[in-house]
Amino acid sequence: MARKDFMQDLLVPCLFLFFFSLLAGETLAQGTIYFRTQDSVITKNKVWTTPDTLWKVKKNFPRAATEWFLIQAAPASFNYFVRKDPYSHITVKNFIQHLNPTYWDWDDNEFMTNQIAHPYHGHLYFNAFRSNGYSYTQSSLATLAGSFIWETAGETQSPSINDLVNTSFGGVVLGEMTHRVANNILSRPSYGIGRQVNEALAFLVNPMNGLNRLLDGKWGKYRGGGIRDSSFISGEFDFGLRRFDSRSDDVLSKGKNGGYGRLRFIYTAGDNDIKKPFDEFYVNIELGRDDSSLINTLNVYGLLYGREIWKKKPGRHIGTLSANYDFYRNEAFFYGAQSINFNMASTFSLGRKSSVSTLIGGGPVLLAAVPDPYLLFGASRNYNYGSGINLRYGGELNLFDRLKISSQYNGGFFFTLSGNHSNYFIHAVSSEASFKFYKNLSLNLNSGYFTLQGNFRDYEDIDKTYPFIRMSLGYAVTF
Secondary structure, three states: OHHHHHHHHHHHHHHHHHHHHHHOOOOOEOOOOOOOOOOOOEEOOEEEEOHHHHOOOOOOHHHHHHHHHHHHHHHHHHHHHHOOOHHHOOOHHHHHHHOOHHHOEOOOOOHHHHHHHHHHHHHHHHHHHHOOOOOHHHHHHHHHHHHHHHHHHOOOOOOEHHHHHHHHHHHHHHHHHHHHHHHHHHOOOOOOHHHHHHHHHHHHHOHHHHHHHHHOOOOOOOOOOOEEEOOEEEEEEEEEEEEEOOOOOOHHHHOEEEEEEEEEEEEEOOHHHOOOOOOEEEEEEEEOOOOOOOEEEEEEEEEEEEEEEOOOOOOEEEEEEEEEEEEEEOOOOEEEEEEEEEEEEEEEEEEOOEEEEEEEEEEEEEEEEEEOOOOOEOOOEOEEEEEEEEEEEEEEEEEOOOEEEEEEEEEEEEEEEEOOOEEEEEEEEEEEEEEEEEOOEEEEEEEEEEEEEEEEOOOOOEEEEEEEEEEEEEEEEEO
């Protein structure tokens, strides 16, 4: 709803702070993204453990509930006293009406507000409890409760169905990711100014955890005793040029040139912990200025549950259930969706640091936002909401840990729930060759396209395509 428009401006700084925090770590080793196979071990009196165990916090319900309430009260007060928004004058009668399911509706907020600002707000609900000693499940329920209370008691407008999904689902995903990354930063041995830097970076990633460390007097203190964090983060940073086009299929002769950047990282707590939510997650963000926005692509994969299967067959095979978020915004179209996927990841060794990896997955799309050029819903909504199914696959050939050749596909079908009667197909296809020529430095060549097809009952169909070619210099590092 309109109450969270002010949070939209937080998008770019929050994302960059999240990735900048990773850059602050010390380079420990080189290599590609992989599943860890080591057990938790005790070596030379050093106990290797996960951040949750290392930074175990006693439950503090009064403080968690207070912080949770203030996250509600702060934007409500801003809307009431500063913006003087008439929708903020909620009454008991409004609240009782909003408890009736027939009063729930779809809102008219801008795309970025619904797809980015709401999940960010939800992650504050989540970490109000997570950083006060509560479990993933308990913090998830607090996130759902926070979103529900705001929808029913925060404004006079009808409660929003899409806000409840975006704030709850996105808040849990972003919340657990920031919880783990912040604890990973704090678990790195550091003293003096280095410790203060780590504390500040962890605060930027997870403000609620940083606040509680201040209140508990833990700021700047490192828990020693030989305990180390066994989780780690592998990152890849690419910067270069791209050629793209949204008006024709001839990207070579009619395309435009521009700068390009990509940041990818994977967090893992080790194979022995892949049965816990977000013991592994992957983030891909692509940046490039065109006529749309700086952030063009954001893909998030978060493990919910996993286990190794087919142990007697060649290779290594891991089945997972994951929470996925996909965001695309370019000259041709914009798109955002939350989905639950069932995945099968397989790796086959070819010897001498060579391997073949594959991934195939799919599942239901909980909610997707897809552009509709014929719609103007309310003041600013020019997109439909829908649900459907998602399919993705990928493959990579790694030769001698030097040359990588890969391809990926992410697609889906969606039917409209709110908006003009329609259905959509979306396809995101890419192929890449990467050659590591010196230590962690690589030269990358990537090409592909994004396509959105919309079929309307009462209007002319749409077909949007965005082909691209990209060349970049990459740097891979493990933190």
